[in-house]
Amino acid sequence: MAKKTEATVEEKLRALYDLQLIDSRIDEIANVRGELPLEVEDLEDEVEGLKTRLEKLGVEQENLTQEIANKKNAIEESKGLIKKYTEQQKNVRNNREFNSLTKEIEFQELEIQLSEKHIREFKVQIEQKKEVITETKERLKERESHLKHKKGELDAILAETEKEENTLKEKSKEYQELIDDRLVKAYKRIRENVKNGLAVVAIERGASGGSFFTIPPQVQMEIAARKKIITDEHSGRILVDPNLADEEKAKMEELFQSL
Template sequence: MAKKSEATVEEKLRALYDLQLIDSRVDEIRNVRGELPLEVEDLEDDVLGLKTRLDKLKTDVETINFEIGAKKNLIEEAKALIKKYAEQQKNVRNSREFNSISKELEFQELEIQLAEKNIKEFKAQIEQKKEVISETKERLAERESHLKHKKSELDAILAETEKEEKALIEHSEKFQNEIEERLVKAYKRIRHNVKNGLAVVPIERGASGGSFFTIPPQVQVEIASRKKIITDEHSGRILVDPVLAEEEAEKMQKMFAKL
C-alpha cells in the first residue's frame, strides 16, 4: 500500500475493509469463547467463597470444643470444691458457718448444672455446624467439578484460537498504522456504535450490509467509482461496493488460512 498521504481513496477503502475483516474475525473467535471466561471466573469465586466458609465453620467448631473443655474443667473444679465444703461442713462450730458453707455448696451445684446445660447447647451447635460443613463440602465438590469441566472447555478453545487471535491482533495494529489516523478514529468510533462491530460494509441487494434501507442508484454508482469515502446516512457505516468487498474477502481468507 502507498504511504498514508499518497494513498488513493480506493486503497484507503480496501485497507479499511481489510481491517474490518480482520477485526470481525477476532470478534468471531471471541464469540466462540463467549461467556466461558466469565463463567470460569464466577466459579473460581464460588470455590474460594465455599473454602473460606468451610475454614470459618471448622474454626467455629474448634472454638466451641475449646469452650466445652473449659466448662468440663469448671465442673471438675466445682466438684472438688463441693467435696472440700462437704468435709468442712462436718466440722462447723455454729449454724452461721453451716449456712455459709451450704450456700457455697448450692452455688457450686448451680455452676455444675449451668455448665452441663452449656455443654449440651455447645454440642447441639457442633452437630448443626457439622451438617452445614457436610452440605458445604458437597457443594464445594460440585463447584470444583464444574470448574474443572469449564476450565477444560476454555483451555481447549484457547489452544485452538489463541495463536490465531494474537496474529490477527498484530495484523490489525499493522493495518491501522498504514491508514490515516483520522480514518482509523472514525472507523473505531463507528465500530463502537454499531451492531456487531461492523463499521465498513458492502452494498448488498441495493442496501447497506445488514440494513433494510435502500441506497439510491446514484449513490451506489458513486460508491462503485471509489473516488470518495461514503457513509450510510442511516447507520453511519462506511460503504464499499460488492466487487471490492469480494476481492478483499478472498485475499484476507488466504491470509487467515496461513495463520
C-alpha cells in the same frame, strides 16, 4: 505499502474493509469461546468461596470444642469448690457461716448445671456444623469436577485458536497503521456502538449491509467512485461498494487460510 499520509481514499477504504474482516474474524473466534471464560471464572470464584467457607466452619467447630473443654474445666472447678465448702461446713461456729457456705454450694451447683447446658448446646452446634461441612465438601467436590471439565473445554478451544487469534491481532495493528488515526478512532467508535461489531459494510441490494434502508442511487454512485469516505445516515457505518468488498474478501480469505 503506502504511508498513511500518501494513501488515497480507495486505499483507505480497502484498508478499512480489510481491518473489518480481520476484526470480524477475531470476533468469530471469541464467539466460539462464548461464555466459557466467564463460566470458568465464576466456577473458580465459587470453588474459592466454598474452600473459605470450609475453613471458617472448621475454625468454628474447633472453637466450640474448646468451649466444651472450658466448660468441663469449669465443672471440675465447681465440684472442687463444693467439696471444699462441704468440708468447711463441718467446722462452722454458727448458722450464719453454715448458711453462707450452703449458698456458695448452691451457686456452684447452678454453675455446673449451666455449664452442662452449654456443653449440650455446643454439642448440638458441632453436629450441625458437621452436617454443613459434609454438604459443603460434597458441593466443593462437584464444583471442582465441573471446573476441571470446563477448563478442559476452554484449554482445548484456546489451543486450537490462540495462535490464529494472536496473529490476527497483529495483522489488525498492521492495517490500522495504514489508516490515519482519525479514521481508526471513528472505526473503533462505530464498532463499539453496533451489536455485531460491523463498522464497515458493503452495499447489498441497494441498502447498507444488514440494513433495510435503501441508499439513494446518487450516493451509491459516489460510494462506487471511491473518492470520499461515506457513512450510512441511519447506522453511522462506513460504506464500501460491493466490488471492492468482494475483492478484499477474496484477498483476506487467502490470508486466513495461510494462518
